[in-house]
Amino acid sequence: MPTLFDPVEMGALKLPNRILMAPLTRGRADKAAVPTAIMADYYAQRSAAGLIISEATGISREGLGWPYAPGLWSEAQVEGWKPVVAAVHAAGGRIVAQLWHMGRLVPESVSGMQPVSASATRAPNKLHTYDGKQDPTEARAVTVDDIARILADYAAAARNAIAAGFDGVQIHGANGYLVDQFLRDGTNLRTDDYGGPIANRLRFMRDVVQAVAGEVGIERTGIRLSPIGDSQGANDSDNATLFTAAAAALEALGVPWIELREPGPHSTFRASEEAAVSPAMRGVYSGKIILNSDYVGASAQDKLAEGVADAISFGRPFIANPDLVERIRRDAPLDQAEVATFYSRGPEGYTDYRTRPEQEAA
Numbered sequence: 001m002p003t004l005f006d007p008v009e010m011g012a013l014k015l016p017n018r019i020l021m022a023p024l025t026r027g028r029a030d031k032a033a034v035p036t037a038i039m040a041d042y043y044a045q046r047s048a049a050g051l052i053i054s055e056a057t058g059i060s061r062e063g064l065g066w067p068y069a070p071g072l073w074s075e076a077q078v079e080g081w082k083p084v085v086a087a088v089h090a091a092g093g094r095i096v097a098q099l100w101h102m103g104r105l106v107p108e109s110v111s112g113m114q115p116v117s118a119s120a121t122r123a124p125n126k127l128h129t130y131d132g133k134q135d136p137t138e139a140r141a142v143t144v145d146d147i148a149r150i151l152a153d154y155a156a157a158a159r160n161a162i163a164a165g166f167d168g169v170q171i172h173g174a175n176g177y178l179v180d181q182f183l184r185d186g187t188n189l190r191t192d193d194y195g196g197p198i199a200n201r202l203r204f205m206r207d208v209v210q211a212v213a214g215e216v217g218i219e220r221t222g223i224r225l226s227p228i229g230d231s232q233g234a235n236d237s238d239n240a241t242l243f244t245a246a247a248a249a250l251e252a253l254g255v256p257w258i259e260l261r262e263p264g265p266h267s268t269f270r271a272s273e274e275a276a277v278s279p280a281m282r283g284v285y286s287g288k289i290i291l292n293s294d295y296v297g298a299s300a301q302d303k304l305a306e307g308v309a310d311a312i313s314f315g316r317p318f319i320a321n322p323d324l325v326e327r328i329r330r331d332a333p334l335d336q337a338e339v340a341t342f343y344s345r346g347p348e349g350y351t352d353y354r355t356r357p358e359q360e361a362a
């Protein structure tokens with residue numbers, strides 16, 4: 001059985017260990033969604049991760065609704081990412097860009113336009129905006145022409161990611177955003193080729209994979225899914241069947257890795273009583289599976305031993321412990337992430353978490 005410290009290959013990516021940094025929105029870009037200099041420090045501090053999956057990054061103005069989150073559709077954004085990616089590489093790390101279209105979860109006041117989704121639905125919860133929390137606008141159902149345009153946006157963003165120096169991309173298919181809105185029958189009410197039976201609801205995800213892979217190569221294309229747990233109102237009547245079929249579709253496309261957010265019943269981030277779908281997905285998928293949510297060193301190692309996961313991604317532990325890989329190796333205590341500064345501006349709670357000196361090891 002592999003340990004967390006064994007190398008692993010995922011398509012074109014050669015990772016020196018299996019302790020990965022999960023994607024984490026931190027809101028430190030500027031209002032034009034251009035990365036700022038402090039982001040280079042933050043990511044470089046965490047470059048010992050086997051792989052850094054970047055914070056969710058908008059593929060278009062239409063698709064990005066999180067205040068001060070970065071994008072990858074403009075020249076200025078590409079230029080802004082270059083020093084961030086270069087800093088990670090200079091520190092010996094690897095980083096892929098998480099490509100994001102938020103669909104109906106985009107607040108109209110942030111994008112300046114009515115949000116789009118698979119169907120005309122409204123997100124259930126208030127949304128973060130530059131002016132506090134606001135009620136969502138009902139989304140407009142995308143036309144087939146819109147879908148072609150959005151696929152072109154994914155392709156352009158993937159191309160831009162490579163131009164900025166990223167080692168690959170991860171399609172954000174999780175947490176109730178646009179890809180997920182197409183996957184689930186609670187938000188996809190379409191009666192055309194993109195809706196109805198599971199094979200049709202998988203079509204948009206497949207199209208996005210092909211659009212992205214057409215630019216960067218399938219060997220640099222991964223995806224994140226969240227088969228169980230809260231997904232911001234995007235629900236399905238049968239997650240187990242849907243996501244097992246999704247894994248089979250990703251197998252057929254040759255996608256080299258899938259990251260899964262599968263919170264357990266005691267999770268401190270959107271807990272779920274539902275049974276994990278990952279074992280069934282493992283049965284139909286031969287690529288690498290990365291599991292996420294609530295892992296610490298020992299539980300991550302135990303999970304690898306079960307044979308479903310090839311690697312583990314850590315979110316909040318990587319916020320508070322830039323030297324997480326070293327701490328797990330030395331079994332040193334972990335610091336706790338400060339919720340109040342998750343999305344605040346500036347270095348506090350961002351680049352000022354300490355690394356733990358050797359002599360403090362347990």
Ligand SMILES: Cc1cc2nc3c(=O)[nH]c(=O)nc-3n(C[C@H](O)[C@H](O)[C@H](O)COP(=O)(O)O)c2cc1C
Pocket residue numbers: 022023024025026054055056098172174175224261269292293294295313314315316317342343
């Ligand atoms: C501050 C914060 C920001 C997050 N941003 C993203 C994101 O941009 N993309 C994403 O897929 N998940 C995002 N998540 C979910 C995390 O990737 C991860 O699934 C979650 O933190 C649970 O893992 P953990 O227990 O290791 O923290 C975010 C979570 C937190 C706490």
